[in-house]
Amino acid sequence: MSVAAVENNKFIVGLYDHEEKLLKAIKHIRSKGIEIHDALSPFPVHGIDPILGLKDTRLHTAGFFFGLTGTTTALSVITFISKFNYPIIIGGKPFWSLPAYIPVTFELTVLFASVGMVTTYLIRNKLWPGRVPRIFDKRTTDNLFALTFAIDDKSSADIDKIKSVLGETGALEINTKEFKDSDEPLN
Amino acid sequence: MSTYESPIREALIKGEDTNYSKITDDIVRNTEGTPPMAWMIAFALASATALFGVFCLFYTVWKGIGVWGLNKTVDWAWDITNFVWWIGIGHAGTLISAVLLLFRQKWRTGINRAAEAMTIFAVVCAGLFPVFHMGRVWMAFFIFPYPNTRGPLWVNFNSPLLWDVFAISTYFTVSLLFWYSGLMPDFATIRDRAKTARRKMIYNILSFGWVGTAKQWQRFESLSLVLAGLSTPLVLSVHTIVSFDFATSVVPGWHTTIFPPYFVAGAIFSGFAMVQTLMLITRKIFNLQNYITTAHLESMNKVIVLTGSIVGVAYITELVIAWYSGYLYEQYAFYNRALGPYKWAYISMMTCNVISPQVFWFKKIRRSVFYSFLLSIFVNIGMWFERFVIIVTSLHRDFLPSSWNYFTPTWVDAGLYVGTIGIFFTLFLLFARTFPVIAIAEVKSIFSSSAETAKSKMSDPQDFSDVHSHSHDGGHGAHAAVHHDKNFNEQ
Numbered sequence: 001m002s003v004a005a006v007e008n009n010k011f012i013v014g015l016y017d018h019e020e021k022l023l024k025a026i027k028h029i030r031s032k033g034i035e036i037h038d039a040l041s042p043f044p045v046h047g048i049d050p051i052l053g054l055k056d057t058r059l060h061t062a063g064f065f066f067g068l069t070g071t072t073t074a075l076s077v078i079t080f081i082s083k084f085n086y087p088i089i090i091g092g093k094p095f096w097s098l099p100a101y102i103p104v105t106f107e108l109t110v111l112f113a114s115v116g117m118v119t120t121y122l123i124r125n126k127l128w129p130g131r132v133p134r135i136f137d138k139r140t141t142d143n144l145f146a147l148t149f150a151i152d153d154k155s156s157a158d159i160d161k162i163k164s165v166l167g168e169t170g171a172l173e174i175n176t177k178e179f180k181d182s183d184e185p186l187n
Numbered sequence: 188m189s190t191y192e193s194p195i196r197e198a199l200i201k202g203e204d205t206n207y208s209k210i211t212d213d214i215v216r217n218t219e220g221t222p223p224m225a226w227m228i229a230f231a232l233a234s235a236t237a238l239f240g241v242f243c244l245f246y247t248v249w250k251g252i253g254v255w256g257l258n259k260t261v262d263w264a265w266d267i268t269n270f271v272w273w274i275g276i277g278h279a280g281t282l283i284s285a286v287l288l289l290f291r292q293k294w295r296t297g298i299n300r301a302a303e304a305m306t307i308f309a310v311v312c313a314g315l316f317p318v319f320h321m322g323r324v325w326m327a328f329f330i331f332p333y334p335n336t337r338g339p340l341w342v343n344f345n346s347p348l349l350w351d352v353f354a355i356s357t358y359f360t361v362s363l364l365f366w367y368s369g370l371m372p373d374f375a376t377i378r379d380r381a382k383t384a385r386r387k388m389i390y391n392i393l394s395f396g397w398v399g400t401a402k403q404w405q406r407f408e409s410l411s412l413v414l415a416g417l418s419t420p421l422v423l424s425v426h427t428i429v430s431f432d433f434a435t436s437v438v439p440g441w442h443t444t445i446f447p448p449y450f451v452a453g454a455i456f457s458g459f460a461m462v463q464t465l466m467l468i469t470r471k472i473f474n475l476q477n478y479i480t481t482a483h484l485e486s487m488n489k490v491i492v493l494t495g496s497i498v499g500v501a502y503i504t505e506l507v508i509a510w511y512s513g514y515l516y517e518q519y520a521f522y523n524r525a526l527g528p529y530k531w532a533y534i535s536m537m538t539c540n541v542i543s544p545q546v547f548w549f550k551k552i553r554r555s556v557f558y559s560f561l562l563s564i565f566v567n568i569g570m571w572f573e574r575f576v577i578i579v580t581s582l583h584r585d586f587l588p589s590s591w592n593y594f595t596p597t598w599v600d601a602g603l604y605v606g607t608i609g610i611f612f613t614l615f616l617l618f619a620r621t622f623p624v625i626a627i628a629e630v631k632s633i634f635s636s637s638a639e640t641a642k643s644k645m646s647d648p649q650d651f652s653d654v655h656s657h658s659h660d661g662g663h664g665a666h667a668a669v670h671h672d673k674n675f676n677e678q
Contacts, residue, residue: 018635019635020635038400038401038402039400039401040398040399040400040401041399041401041404042207042211042372042376042399042627042628042631043372043404043628043629043631043632044404044405044407044408044628044632045401045404046632048401048404049401049405052401054401054402054405056405057402057405057406057409059406059409059410059413060409060412060413063413063417067417077332078344081332081341081344082341082344085339085341086339086340086341088343090343090345093345097345100344100345101344103347103350103353103354103424103428103431104344104349104350104353106420106424107350107353107354107357107421107424108353108357110357110361110417110418110420110421111356111357111360111361113413113417114360114361114364114365114414114417115360115364117410117413117414118364118368118410118414121368121406121407121410122395124406125402125403125406125407126396127371127395127396127397127403128395128396129392129393129395130391130392130396131391131395131396132391132396133391133396133397133398134398135379135398136398138379138380139379140379140398140399141372141375141376141378141379141397141398141399142207142208142211142376142379142380143206143207143208143211
């Protein structure tokens with residue numbers, strides 16, 4: 001899969017009706033040296049990442065660091081307040097007592113990790129309210145699985161080759177989809 | 188690609204002719220067309236009750252907390268009882284979505300969406316009580332530590348009540364994020380089959396423009412897994428901290444180290460009962476018996492009988508430890524709890540929480556819709572009494588016998604409680620009508636292994652002869668995947 005610097009506008013869309021067929025098709029197509037633009041599915045297909053050549057996401061690593069930020073923030077703010085800015089005598093107890101701070105520190109760790117991760121997830125996946133996505137085929141959120149191939153700079157021989165290989169993999173339908181500009185309204 | 192599942196395991200998606208589009212149809216149908224009559228009647232009732240609750244909130248703010256039945260001795264009663272009850276109910280949602288995800292329990296997919304929605308609405312209802320108990324609700328933000336002009340004046344980080352502020356607000360935020368991140372793909376499904384432009388626009392906004400590329404799904408799964416991992420200790424911490432509100436005090440009957448696990452078990456117990464109540468209503472109104480099956484009910488009832496028994500052990504432990512402590516005041520607190528003026532509440536609690544769920548040891552009853560519903564109501568009642576018993580019986584006879592008192596609720600107390608039930612059901616019914624009430628994508632993801640149609644093919648003995656001959660050219664490492672391929676290659 002490639003992340004093209006220039007946005008592609010013309011695509012071939014191959015549709016499949018079962019996840020196992022999709023996985024076999026990806027293997028077959030990649031073995032023929034054809035580059036797959038993307039795969040679309042109505043639910044996460046297990047085992048698709050290595051077959052498609054996707055690198056593992058680093059989202060969970062980001063989550064760890066967001067959590068660490070939460071822990072540090074909680075401990076330093078509580079320390080500043082309880083020890084320095086507002087030391088208050090409660091039955092002669094120490095101004096700074098770690099065990100009492102564990103609950104709040106834990107909650108803030110979880111809060112920072114979750115909010116940070118979800119924010120990163122939305123940014124990286126390009127998701128926001130009102131975003132108008134490119135829909136290759138409406139049925140990919142219902143019952144079909146799709147493989148897309150960018151063909152803007154492909155010769156007609158290349159295109160024919162993609163179509164014939166798609167045919168070999170038992171694709172249900174092979175369609176061509178062209179987007180007029182990047183802000184295609186919902187179709 | 189573990190699409191093979193033992194035929195002994197019961198199918199989680201019923202129906203002879205199910206496939207991916209039928210799943211979409213069955214679940215999305217509830218958000219289209221006119222709502223069923225049963226929904227409209229339920230909504231009218233719920234919203235009327237909610238309005239009365241809102242009126243009681245206004246009345247409380249207008250007149251002051253004095254309109255509640257609190258007195259000098261029992262200065263904490265229905266408000267905190269309701270708070271703990273609602274928070275506890277909320278816990279089942281997180282447990283189902285997070286803990287069962289970590290344990291890879293496939294039956295989770297049929298009910299997790301609604302259970303998570305229930306969590307959020309329950310936390311909303313719970314939050315109302317402490318906020319309105321403050322009296323001057325417009326100053327509620329004082330509970331957060333923020334730099335202010337009142338000199339160096341900060342909240343007390345040693346107080347469990349402050350821990351509660353952090354726990355509940357974190358819990359609400361994380362539950363909402365978890366729930367919504369799962370909803371986006373399903374909103375996209377509704378968008379892509381919408382007929383009108385307005386509907387398309389609304390559901391596109393709700394879906395955040397989801398399309399379902401391989402990379403999106405990869406990040407989706409990573410996010411779900413980490414959020415589940417974070418929510419699991421979170422949910423335990425929240426009710427632990429709620430129990431600290433009592434356990435760190437010096438009131439006999441509250442000052443016990445057993446409270447954290449006992450509260451957590453009680454929370455799961457009451458929450459599963461509420462999920463059971465809601466799912467039985469939802470599957471009936473929206474005809475979802477194929478997705479919320481008797482297998483789901485049975486699994487839920489198993490959790491209910493387990494947690495109910497844990498709660499029962501906790502009750503008995505408290506009594507035994509009080510006796511064993513040899514400490515007169517502790518002994519009296521528990522004697523008074525079980526046999527004092529609130530004996531009726533203690534008996535109700537014991538009957539509903541400990542004795543009645545034991546019938547779930549019988550498979551017939553576990554799988555019966557009628558008994559599941561009836562007992563889920565019993566458990567909800569019982570768990571409300573548990574909190575009432577803990578809170579009021581410990582307070583009403585305090586250290587000075589001259590100030591011993593009996594708590595009687597006023598109509599405002601009752602109105603607020605019933606009102607939050609109305610708010611809860613109003614929100615839930617709106618959710619069930621406009622949102623996909625079952626996680627569409629997640630149900631589809633277990634289809635190949637757990638649907639009745641897929642399983643019937645698996646158990647076909649003829650398939651076995653093909654497994655070996657096929658596995659050489661199949662190239663798939665997993666036996667199971669090859670086994671499955673055969674069925675689809677025939678088409």
